[in-house]
Amino acid sequence: MAIIGNDISQAKKLLLEGELVAIPTETVYGLAANALNPEAVTKIFVAKERPSFDPLIVHVASIDQAQEFVTALPDKAIQLAQHFWPGPLTLVLPKQSVIPDIVTSGLTTVGIRCPDHDLTRQLLNELPFPLAAPSANPFGYVSPTTAEHVNNQLGHQIKYILDGGPCRIGLESTIVGFENDKAIIYRRGGISEEEISNIIGEVNHQLTSSNPVAPGQLDSHYAPRKRFFLGNIDELKKDHAGKKIGILRFKDGSSSLEEHLLVLSKYGDLEEAARNLFAALRQFDQMDIEVILAEPAPESGIGKAINDRLKRAATK
Numbered sequence: 001m002a003i004i005g006n007d008i009s010q011a012k013k014l015l016l017e018g019e020l021v022a023i024p025t026e027t028v029y030g031l032a033a034n035a036l037n038p039e040a041v042t043k044i045f046v047a048k049e050r051p052s053f054d055p056l057i058v059h060v061a062s063i064d065q066a067q068e069f070v071t072a073l074p075d076k077a078i079q080l081a082q083h084f085w086p087g088p089l090t091l092v093l094p095k096q097s098v099i100p101d102i103v104t105s106g107l108t109t110v111g112i113r114c115p116d117h118d119l120t121r122q123l124l125n126e127l128p129f130p131l132a133a134p135s136a137n138p139f140g141y142v143s144p145t146t147a148e149h150v151n152n153q154l155g156h157q158i159k160y161i162l163d164g165g166p167c168r169i170g171l172e173s174t175i176v177g178f179e180n181d182k183a184i185i186y187r188r189g190g191i192s193e194e195e196i197s198n199i200i201g202e203v204n205h206q207l208t209s210s211n212p213v214a215p216g217q218l219d220s221h222y223a224p225r226k227r228f229f230l231g232n233i234d235e236l237k238k239d240h241a242g243k244k245i246g247i248l249r250f251k252d253g254s255s256s257l258e259e260h261l262l263v264l265s266k267y268g269d270l271e272e273a274a275r276n277l278f279a280a281l282r283q284f285d286q287m288d289i290e291v292i293l294a295e296p297a298p299e300s301g302i303g304k305a306i307n308d309r310l311k312r313a314a315t316k
């Protein structure tokens with residue numbers, strides 16, 4: 001098992017040696033390595049059993065540092081970075097050659113973001129390189145939102161987990177790219193489409209797995225190990241009569257006497273629901289149930305990102 005602590009100098013030492021360290025961010029925990037060292041980055045793919053066609057996000061301390069690693073920064077990207085960084089927004093931009101091909105799976109672009117977490121920002125400020133970091137979970141499983149989640153699954157692969165407490169947002173960053181001056185959302189996440197279009201006007205999206213530009217967006221992602229069904233819970237219950245069921249409700253309803261019930265937000269607050277989602281999916285995997293029946297969140301704001309993760313959990 002890994003050592004869990006909040007010693008930045010220990011994390012720094014290991015990263016300088018080309019080792020992996022799990023780091024807290026406001027979205028989910030990341031599995032970090034020196035982004036400029038291909039051997040260190042290879043360890044990430046091995047530990048996660050991640051296919052090499054799925055590119056990693058590079059984490060930087062500031063907009064200034066991001067500029068060292070891209071060849072162009074469109075106006076809309078600057079506006080978004082100025083407004084949302086540090087924060088849950090990844091910008092896909094043309095990469096400089098110092099970023100190794102293994103980080104970007106051979107793409108000519110790199111996903112970059114400046115995370116909003118004090119410990120990790122301090123670490124990034126002290127390091128002479130940026131950090132490549134995917135979510136710190138085995139490939140295809142639910143992302144971790146606590147140090148303990150990381151330790152449960154990847155503890156044997158990592159020496160140190162920098163513990164920054166439970167993640168404040170709880171869903172991964174929103175990924176935005178630019179094509180012919182148009183902004184395109186590749187993955188829904190911690191910043192909503194409405195917030196983005198408030199800053200730069202119209203945005204499009206390309207959210208399907210057939211999209212070659214964001215090859216990691218596989219449909220069956222974020223999946224708990226139990227079979228997962230999304231829809232109207234009363235109807236799903238009829239379909240699964242006789243089975244041991246777990247129920248995931250967005251808010252507290254009339255039926256709070258249900259067994260194996262998890263509620264994402266008692267009063268239906270979308271931010272709270274997002275924060276609790278991944279821990280709930282992990283909890284179901286520990287329960288004595290056969291299937292999980294879940295209802296969608298309202299389709300507004302971060303609710304769309306919650307529903308995106310629920311749909312992916314339901315795809316088999």
Ligand code: TXA
Pocket residue numbers: 025027028029030031054055056057088090092104107109110111115133134135136171172173174175186187213214215216217
């Ligand atoms: O919130 C987050 O984004 C977290 C924290 C740790 O920062 N990271 C995260 O990384 O969710 P990961 O590896 O689980 O998802 C990264 C996804 C890839 O699967 C891919 O879809 C997209 O980012 N991506 C990365 N680089 C890209 C690129 N150059 N072009 C298009 N998509 C890219």
Ligand code: MG
Pocket residue numbers: 134135143
């Ligand atoms: Mg991931």
